[in-house]
Amino acid sequence: MHGFVHSIESFATFEGRGIRTAVFMSGCPLRCAFCHNPETWSPQGRKVLPEELAKQLLRFKPYFSRGGGITFSGGEPLCQAEFVLDTTTILKASNINVAIDSSISVLNESVISLYQSLDFVIADLKFHSPELYKSECKFDCFETVIKSLSYLHKSNIPVILRTVIIPTINDTIEDINAYFDLIKDFKNITCYELKPFHTMGFGKYEDMRIYNPYQNLPDADMSVVAMLQTHLNNLIKGAKH
């Protein structure tokens, strides 16, 4: 089965642990108002077979010591779960550490098979209510996201969780309490990071002539994000005792 790849970044240190190669898959069903990669929304991309892509990725193997590996990102890698699984199966046969970086907004049999083959999942918990997913991501996937987190917990698959903190949308202590309530029972979450919303990707919206719903929002205040992260860490620590 063919897949469609938008681009490959060979030294993506932010995409999980160690030096990792990020494969940005084409296509995403969400339209997050804070998306920094709108160029990956289209399902069109370089058409490849799993064997071709795996061969290309295995060239980076010498750089994958100390916990590095491959991270499938996007776009939304779960929209091409069968292709990602076929490629992962080849990579795992060569002992490569494989992860995905995903909105976890798709859950079906192919996605479950893919989850079972991964070393860990970098997952976004974008919002803490169905209403915010609908208004800010234009996709009614809150329930699927929570079901996916529950499935990953039951299967004991390690998850690095992330939330982007956006001024006036989800930047209060009450918001963080609501996020924590959703995840407090999931012991497979190895780390929960709050990321600051920033305006660096705004030029892409202008270049692509796409309406930018957050065009009047400022960057998130780093001291607010740090304060919220400390509050979240304390909640998580408290739940462990």
Ligand code: SF4
């Ligand atoms: S899920 Fe990711 S790629 Fe898709 S619109 Fe949202 S931020 Fe962009």
